[in-house]
Amino acid sequence: MVELIKQIATASPEETEAVAKEFAEKIRSVMPSLNKDNLFIALYGDVGVGKTVFVRGLASVICPDDFVQSPTYALVNEYRGEYRICHYDMYRITSEDDLESTGFYDYKNCIIVAEWCENIPYAIPCEYYRVNISKTDSGNGRFIKIEKVTE
Numbered sequence: 001m002v003e004l005i006k007q008i009a010t011a012s013p014e015e016t017e018a019v020a021k022e023f024a025e026k027i028r029s030v031m032p033s034l035n036k037d038n039l040f041i042a043l044y045g046d047v048g049v050g051k052t053v054f055v056r057g058l059a060s061v062i063c064p065d066d067f068v069q070s071p072t073y074a075l076v077n078e079y080r081g082e083y084r085i086c087h088y089d090m091y092r093i094t095s096e097d098d099l100e101s102t103g104f105y106d107y108k109n110c111i112i113v114a115e116w117c118e119n120i121p122y123a124i125p126c127e128y129y130r131v132n133i134s135k136t137d138s139g140n141g142r143f144i145k146i147e148k149v150t151e
Helices: 013-028 051-062 096-101
Strands: 002-010 039-044 076-079 085-089 111-115 127-135 142-150
Touching: 002 013, 013 051, 013 127, 013 142, 039 051, 051 085, 051 111, 051 127
Parallel strands: 039 111, 039 127, 085 111
Antiparallel strands: 002 142, 076 085, 127 142
16 A cells, blocks of 8 residues: 655755655654664665755754765664664665675664665565655756555
């Protein structure tokens, strides 16, 4: 089952961050009920489309004192605040062994936000949020679609 949460066009990185902040407020309300489970957010979109900008907006609500940057070379960045956010970049992950070596399966009771989830379809949980970001025809414009997926 797929539930549409939000569908919106933005005109700047600041507007993309604002959409993520609004989404962060929504997911904050479900975090206490997770117990030791993770909340999983799968990010999809081409290079340079604003996935990390989206994470920056999300983290500004949940981990406001942390600096968000792309985990391209680190593979995972952890941000601490009201809840932990584990920000993954799956671009270089080519197998389940690669994924396991990052400690991915060891994280508990956190928000996992993963870029390039098309590389890890086998690791996405049955219930998750899917965020698709694509460029629009206008300069910094983006189209963002947020869905809750329950399989």
